Amino acid sequence: MKRYFDPLFSVLRNLLLALVLYTVCRLVFFAENRELFPEVSRAVFGRLMQGGLRFDISALMYTNALYMVLALLPFRFRRRRGWQGLVKGLYVVPNFVAFAADLADSVYFPFSNRRTTFTIFRQFGGDDLGGVFLHEFVAHWYLVLLGLGILAALIFLYRRPRFYEGRWDWKDYAVHLAVLVAVIYPVVGGMRGGFGVTVRPIALNDANLYADRPLQAGVVLNTAFSMYRTLGDDSFQDPHYFETEAEAQAIFDPVHVPADTTAFRAKNVVILILESFSASYSGLLTELQGLPQPTHMPFLDSLSRESLVFRNSFANGRVSIEALPSVMCGLPSLIEPFFLTPYAQNDVRGLARELGEKGYSSAFFHGAARQSLGLAGFANNTGFQKQYSRESYNNEADYDGTWGIWDEPFLQYFERGINELKPPFIATVFTLSSHHPFNVPAQYENAFDPGTIPMHRCVAYSDHAIRKFFESARKEPWYEDTIFIITGDHTNRTDLPEYQTDCGRFRIPIIFYTPDGSLKGLRDGIAQQTDIKPTVLGWLGYDQPFLSFGVDLVRTADEDTFAINYLPNGTFQLFQDGWLLQFDGQQATALYRFQTDLMLEDNRLGAEPEIAASLTLKLKALLQQYITRMMENRIS
Secondary structure, three states: OHHHHHHHHHHHHHHHHHHHHHHHHHHHHHHHOHHHOOOOOHHHHHHHHHHHHHHHHHHHHHHHHHHHHHHOOOOHHHHOHHHHHHHHHHHHHHHHHHHHHHHHHHHHHHHHOOOOOOOHHHHOOOOOOHHHHHHHHHHOHHHHHHHHHHHHHHHHOOOOOOOOOOOOOHHHHHHHHHHHHHHHHHHHHHHHOOOOOOOOOOOHHHHHHOOOOHHHHHHHOOHHHHHHHHOOOOOOOOOOOOOOHHHHHHHOOOEEOOOOOOOOOOOEEEEEEEOOOOHHHOHHHHHHOOOOOOOOOHHHHHHHOOOEEEEEEEOOOOOHHHHHHHHHHOOOOOOOOHHHOHHHHOOOOOHHHHHHOOOOEEEEEEOEOOOHHHHHHHHHHOOOOEEEOHHHHOOHHHEOOOOEEOHHHHHHHHHHHHHOOOOOEEEEEEOOOOOOOOOOOHHHOOOOOOOOOHHHHHHHHHHHHHHHHHHHHOOOOOHHHEEEEEEEOOOOOOOOHHHOOOOHHHEOOEEEEOOOOOOOEEEEEEEEHHHHHHHHHHHHOOOOOEEOOOOOOOOOOHHHOEEEEEEOOOEEEEEEOOEEEEEOOOOEEEEEOOOOOOOOOOOOOOOOHHHHHHHHHHHHHHHHHHHHHHHOOOOO
8 A cells, every 4th residue: 555655645744734834824823913803702713713724725735736746746757866855845835935924914914904915916016125024024033933943844844755666567657647636636626615516616705704704804814825816816897786887876876077057266285195094093083982092193183173074084995005096086995906906007087187187286295215005106197297205305314214204304395395386286195104113213212102002103203293294384375275185094003992893994084174264073974085086176166077986075964975995805894874884795794883883793784674775785886886987997
């Protein structure tokens, strides 16, 4: 038996070793991110681990397919030392890369709230991330040591087959060929996640079968599987919820048509997109949720009291690259970030392009390197006439050592850049200091309240930088004739459990400020990033049709305001009139009174069928409009 089957026994033992290491990485992932899963009991954790085996086996089969074929080839030359060295290398290297990606994702997951997919290579392709990786190696030295331990295990616990050294006859070739053929079926079944013609290949969404909350799917999945399943994948497919577009438009229409009597007024527009600003950092916004906290953004809270703000305001995405399409173009981030998809080359009309046709000058500012995150390409595609970056700032003394120019000097640079624009203008800045690795300039090391998490001090520094910007801007002649919009791009870490739910993770500040007080007040409705475009154009009296998956907040009743966003692995969320609906693409899965049930503990789906049906219908109409327009290049 050993003569014929020892190579197979060796392969099985080596695969078992790798499968055990997948489990080790999942345990490390969970331990590293334990604060994100406070609701996970031992029973739930056991179910997540059990479900994870299915995805681990799939990733294992993909990663080791070539190794298995070469190890089981029915030829005598496989006994040679050189060949066995090659086979071992094809086992050790790919598996180590997969486990290293898993360990790295343990660190990145709190920022993205989902397992990393293949789009990561497009997202950071133009960045110099060497400094970031070096910092993370030092900060998470224990994960580096674990990675080295995993590499050692793969090398030293690898089992070489013991070959029969005699001459082969026809039975040897026949049996070894039969073994190779026989393993194909279980390997393919492992890749697919099951056997039989009725079993479709498992996808990211299937992790929700084992999770109570979409975020828990991150525990079930592994990074290698997420990479394999999104390699060359186009997730946009017409859902066919409605037979005709007219049916969907009757429920939700993203095309905004102004009244014939609309009169345009050429006011300036200044938009500040704040890196990683969660509503949990605001004393005002947490108080509105019945959760009063010390403020870490005192200036912005004071400005909010003189502005138009909403009790509930939400981001449409979870990472920085999702914010710009939402804020500037009214395009929420659904399924994948817009400009990482093949549709990023579609005809896109953002605020800069629409106002540019009204004679506006425009400029986009970001203190990172010009190619960072692909923001420059998107800004250019959406009509910004000028761009300013770390290169144009041209003073490395103000470089933060990781991402770009510190917020305080760069916002002063932004203010000076605005002065050079010919009115009317639209100017947008994307800040960056309120970000991991949570540093502030040396002169402010002890200047701000450290709060309870490292992010609090960074937010206080950025808030200080924004206050200094407004102090300078108030002296300029264009200031009184300007509308200011201030929004977070997405949330970040928080120590408040109410802001760690599927609702709280999207809560950001959205502020509309006019120095003359024409926009002012606290509203009970909902604001989202995609509302910024229609609200600004409505306030200006823009007189041409435009597209946005949001509403004009000034002219829309509170009960008709809404927000939409996307959770990992295929769950869509719709907020409206005090309700949160979760939808998996086919049916509603949960319904919560998110304003009173802050921890989302009481699923009212069965108790409120009419409300669930109404919200589901609206969400389907919105999704079908979004996906089909994206596929057909009709998003402008």
